[in-house]
Amino acid sequence: MxxxxxxxxxxxxxxxxxxxxxxxxxxxxxxxxxxxxxxxxxxxxxxxxxxxxxxxxxxxxxxxxxxxxxxxxxxxxxxxxxxxxxxxxxxxxxxxxxxxxxxxxxxxxxxxxxxxxxxxxxxxxxxxxxxxxxxGSEAFSLATRDAVAIMREAGTPTAANEIREALRDISRRPAADVTGAIQHAMASLECVAREIDGSSDTLGQIIKRLTVPPPLDGALHRLWGFASEQGRHIQEGREPSFKEAELVVTVASAVSVYLLRHSARR
Structure with a gap:
């Protein structure tokens, strides 16, 4: 049997x-x-x-x-x-x-x-x-499960590759590359934002032009600031935690999918 x-x-x-x-x-x-x-x-x-x-x-x-x-x-x-x-x-x-x-x-x-x-x-x-x-958590699973496929279908393969790299970094053994995960997750979101905005500005500049309702736009701006500090300009003795990396990958994936779906409806 x-x-x-x-x-x-x-x-x-x-x-x-x-x-x-x-x-x-x-x-x-x-x-x-x-x-x-x-x-x-x-x-x-x-x-x-x-x-x-x-x-x-x-x-x-x-x-x-x-x-x-x-x-x-x-x-x-x-x-x-x-x-x-x-x-x-x-x-x-x-x-x-x-x-x-x-x-x-x-x-x-x-x-x-x-x-x-x-x-x-x-x-x-x-x-x-x-x-x-x-x-990860249920929220992480829901946010990342279909993100790569949706990005590819929307014509943003670079964003899809970045989120795949984020998932690969957070899956590394014996120690996750938390900084790399944050960098790639936010790079993915920035690629999506640039595609929708039709510009080459940074995500920090584009956020105010996106269709993210307040106060969520403010939260997204703070996330960008955090990721810029921890993922790109990391300070000695202040490496981001695993839970922080998981949160950034979760939010970046969810927001990217939201923006692509909202743009498609328009």
């Missing part, structure tokens, strides 16, 4: 999303899930050991040749691995499943079930298209 045939899958039952409490760690539940889901997809201990040793740059123990001993070695390696390499291993497992499974069902199931584990245990990551990427 496959997982899709299970009672919980048939009835759409699963644990609710826990509050995000973990980013820079891979707790026991995650380490176990990365392996167990690999086994569930049909991978054996030997194949998993090859992947894990490749990621960790460790030589497989030549004294372990039976499946049971190899499985013990696999568990030991995963238990001792740095947290960020656990997510590297998950990506390699997905890639292996994708190469070996032309139907696409096994890797899709792996990604879906692993992301569900992340959600149930408050892990701030998700697997999308075979990559472990940042998972």
């Amino acid at each position: 496959t997982d899709s045939d299970s009672f919980s899958e048939r009835h759409g039952l699963h644990g609710g999303d826990a509050e995000i409490v973990t980013r820079e760690d891979a707790p026991e539940e995650v380490r176990a899930a990365v392996l167990m889901l690999g086994y569930a997809a049909g991978m054996g201990p030997g194949a998993l050991r090859d992947i894990i040793c490749e990621v960790l740059l460790k030589r497989p123990d030549p004294n372990n040749w039976s499946p049971g001993n190899i499985e013990n070695e696999v568990h030991r390696l995963v238990d001792e691995a740095p947290w960020y390499q656990i997510y590297d291993i998950a990506e390699r497992i997905h890639a292996k499943l994708m190469r070996d499974n032309s139907s696409g069902t096994k890797q899709a199931d792996y990604a879906r079930r692993l992301t569900q584990v992340f959600r149930e245990h408050g892990i701030g990551w998700q697997m999308k298209e075979g990559r472990i990427i940042f998972r």
Whole structure:
């Protein structure tokens, strides 16, 4: 019986999303899930050991040749691995499943079930298209989910590329590039604003000409000031926090989508 045939899958039952409490760690539940889901997809201990040793740059123990001993070695390696390499291993497992499974069902199931584990245990990551990427608040998810596609459809590919870079920076492991995320998010918004305004002015100059109602225009101007200070003119000892970067990416994405949709309606 496959997982899709299970009672919980048939009835759409699963644990609710826990509050995000973990980013820079891979707790026991995650380490176990990365392996167990690999086994569930049909991978054996030997194949998993090859992947894990490749990621960790460790030589497989030549004294372990039976499946049971190899499985013990696999568990030991995963238990001792740095947290960020656990997510590297998950990506390699997905890639292996994708190469070996032309139907696409096994890797899709792996990604879906692993992301569900992340959600149930408050892990701030998700697997999308075979990559472990940042998972933020519900507001962040809603704001960024369709932003790239909407920007491309609106004829602003540079803005789309900038927001993709922002998402890539905030997803970096073991430490997010918060300054880069802020810079790219605001660059994306500036590209959208310039396209709508038909000018090459800075966002700070364009804001007053945009169709953002007050007092939201004032809030947007303050966001621009904050991003200019923290993202472009950062001061020694005042690096922006992760939560501040998440907020800037969220707002920049949401405002960009709003401006493009409002412009299209006009």
